[in-house]
Amino acid sequence: MNNDQLYIGIMSGTSLDGIDVVLVDFADSAPKLLNALLLPYPATLRAELATISQPGANEIERLGIIEADLADCYAAAVSQLLQQSGVQASQIEAIGCHGQTIRHRPNARQPFSYQIGDMHRLAALTGIRVIGDFRRKDIAFGGQGAPLVPAFHQAIFADPGKGRCILNIGGIANLTLLLPHQPLLGFDTGPGNCLLDNWVELHRQQPYDAAGAFAASGQLLPDLLLQLLSDPYFAQTGPKSTGREYFQLNWLNQHLAGRNDAAADVQRTLSRFSAGTMALAISQYPVADIFVCGGGAFNPVLLADLQSLLPQCYIGTTAELGVAPDWVEAMAFAWLAYAYDMRIPGNVPAVTGARKAVVLGLEFLPC
Numbered sequence: 001m002n003n004d005q006l007y008i009g010i011m012s013g014t015s016l017d018g019i020d021v022v023l024v025d026f027a028d029s030a031p032k033l034l035n036a037l038l039l040p041y042p043a044t045l046r047a048e049l050a051t052i053s054q055p056g057a058n059e060i061e062r063l064g065i066i067e068a069d070l071a072d073c074y075a076a077a078v079s080q081l082l083q084q085s086g087v088q089a090s091q092i093e094a095i096g097c098h099g100q101t102i103r104h105r106p107n108a109r110q111p112f113s114y115q116i117g118d119m120h121r122l123a124a125l126t127g128i129r130v131i132g133d134f135r136r137k138d139i140a141f142g143g144q145g146a147p148l149v150p151a152f153h154q155a156i157f158a159d160p161g162k163g164r165c166i167l168n169i170g171g172i173a174n175l176t177l178l179l180p181h182q183p184l185l186g187f188d189t190g191p192g193n194c195l196l197d198n199w200v201e202l203h204r205q206q207p208y209d210a211a212g213a214f215a216a217s218g219q220l221l222p223d224l225l226l227q228l229l230s231d232p233y234f235a236q237t238g239p240k241s242t243g244r245e246y247f248q249l250n251w252l253n254q255h256l257a258g259r260n261d262a263a264a265d266v267q268r269t270l271s272r273f274s275a276g277t278m279a280l281a282i283s284q285y286p287v288a289d290i291f292v293c294g295g296g297a298f299n300p301v302l303l304a305d306l307q308s309l310l311p312q313c314y315i316g317t318t319a320e321l322g323v324a325p326d327w328v329e330a331m332a333f334a335w336l337a338y339a340y341d342m343r344i345p346g347n348v349p350a351v352t353g354a355r356k357a358v359v360l361g362l363e364f365l366p367c
């Protein structure tokens with residue numbers, strides 16, 4: 001008899017670097033990560049996604065094509081994962097697929113968050129049931145629709161003895177506060193890598209600042225730093241969430257207007273700024289240990305800035321808790337699919353601001 005409870009999680013985040021896909025077994029009380037891979041986006045699709053993430057012409061026509069292209073890429077990632085795992089599609093209970101966020105407007109007159117990718121097509125191509133559309137139900141119940149990973153972080157990373165923070169540094173950074181005898185909390189702190197990526201792409205034609213080398217070559221600009229930190233988002237208390245459509249080059253250029261700084265100095269300052277916004281948020285809570293996940297875990301300049309601002313905290317990565325930082329978010333979406341099947345609520349009202357905890361997601365069948 002086979003007691004496996006195999007789920008696939010697919011995350012394609014705000015950095016637009018590609019598709020993280022993981023195979024997870026939920027048969028035991030601790031979820032087991034069996035296999036994982038990153039499929040980079042083809043350059044043309046990445047460019048299309050970056051364009052459609054901002055208002056532009058002919059959007060509906062372009063969207064239809066991009067949704068199908070995305071499903072094809074997700075299906076290719078699933079196929080590679082199954083092949084390298086020696087597992088058949090028929091052995092998988094379901095795929096939990098986040099989709100690609102192209103707009104997140106939780107505070108609009110009519111709030112919405114839009115994740116694209118044709119989930120019907122993904123189900124048809126893989127022959128596997130897909131659970132998608134995780135954010136809109138939380139918004140329907142008055143929530144921000146994000147962040148959604150705190151419930152999963154609590155399920156696998158909670159420590160009954162010590163105040164723990166799980167800090168995901170993706171394009172946008174979000175944290176989960178696992179504090180003994182206190183309710184689960186979490187929110188988006190603001191930019192993680194997104195402005196660093198934008199700036200290094202503009203000035204060095206690189207998709208990201210590998211190991212923070214460009215930032216390390218510059219000098220901190222304290223007046224610019226103070227100005228960036230004055231954005232009202234950072235003074236707001238949670239529930240709160242944000243997106244790349246807000247923290248992007250236009251936002252930065254407004255702050256740089258009338259200045260003539262060296263590009264490396266701006267990069268140095270952006271690193272300290274991202275770390276500063278995270279440190280400001282964490283310092284409000286009794287946190288002893290911080291475990292970082294997401295691509296920011298591979299930026300030693302960013303992590304050193306964070307450590308210098310929070311000298312009282314231990315800072316490590318989730319690898320120390322048994323999950324490599326690259327795969328935590330995709331695992332969370334495998335878990336959300338599992339939670340859908342088990343009728344476990346995926347949102348946390350104290351985190352998103354929703355009126356109630358609800359089972360998240362929508363099912364797409366391959367038959």
Ligand SMILES: Nc1ncnc2c1ncn2[C@@H]1O[C@H](COP(=O)(O)OP(=O)(O)OP(=O)(O)O)[C@@H](O)[C@H]1O
Binds near residue numbers: 017
């Ligand atoms: N070796 C490295 N050096 C510096 N930065 C890195 C390195 N590897 C990854 N990164 C950063 O991590 C980013 C990717 O992170 P990640 O995949 O966690 O983001 P995401 O999931 O797309 O975003 P989000 O969590 O906001 O949805 C890259 O764009 C880059 O900025």
Ligand SMILES: CC(=O)N[C@H]1[C@@H]2OC[C@@H](O2)[C@@H](O)[C@@H]1O[C@H](C)C(=O)O
Binds near residue numbers: 171174
């Ligand atoms: C709208 C959206 O896609 N938000 C993402 C983004 O990336 C990080 C941060 O902003 C977080 O709020 C969220 O992703 C994670 C997976 C979440 O929902 O918990």
